[in-house]
Amino acid sequence: MTSPDPKHPDTIHCDQFIGHPPARVWRALTEPELHAKWWAAGDVRPVVGHRFTLDMGPWGHQACEVLAVEPERLLRYSFAPGTLDTTVTWRLQAEGTGTRLFLEHSGFDLDSPLGKAAFDGMGHGWPGVLARIEPALAA
Template identity: 40%
Template sequence: MNAIAPELRTVVVEREFAHPPEKLWRALTQPHLIEAWLMKNDFLPVAGHNFNFKADWGTVDCRVTEVEPIKTLAYTWSAMGLESVVTWTLEASGKGTHLRMEQSGFRADQEQAYQGAKFGWQKFFGALEQLVEKEAA
């Protein structure tokens, strides 16, 4: 008897930034900048590094799984029963940088987490955009 794996869902957010990839990379990898747009953290851009995001609602346990400077960053995201992976992809574009965030691993019974991520990442992207604008000024 073959067990069929449950279907996992993914949240994807993509946005064009009028800034070079290096500037966005700093915002994605420097702890004080990450805190300004996402959450408090003890992040290091080193594959295998375990770290946490901390918010008033709790803690997210993470581990860096991939680092390709100024191109790709991926880490696990474990919180409240959700075991997922967040992958950031930066691509230079005519206007600056095309940034893509993909959070994969939402099970069908995790509708609240899935909807929360869809809403939350839009908010975080807005905060990231404001941070990068401020840093550019």
């Protein structure tokens, strides 16, 4: 589910229920082998200051740096500094026997053609990406 944010029009918000506890969903966000199964290959690690790249296929390798970590609750990193200059924030919330995963992708420059195109493309693409997490965990 994607929702607009009238206070922050440069931000994409999505959330997805995943039928696994937060500890398992955290692994999908922070273990490179699992991360590659549902989104992009890269040496992601939950360590503030850790720099890594994500292989975004036709969009190339995108640099990232971990900005905040609260194990099994929050992971925030910069995404594509120097080009998009955005921030990706994942929040995990226990919900019944599963997890509600919230994504906030913020900081798009909607006045630039690249920023606007990325915002539109990722706004449509993120829900499908999030939907791949549960099957990746079940495999």
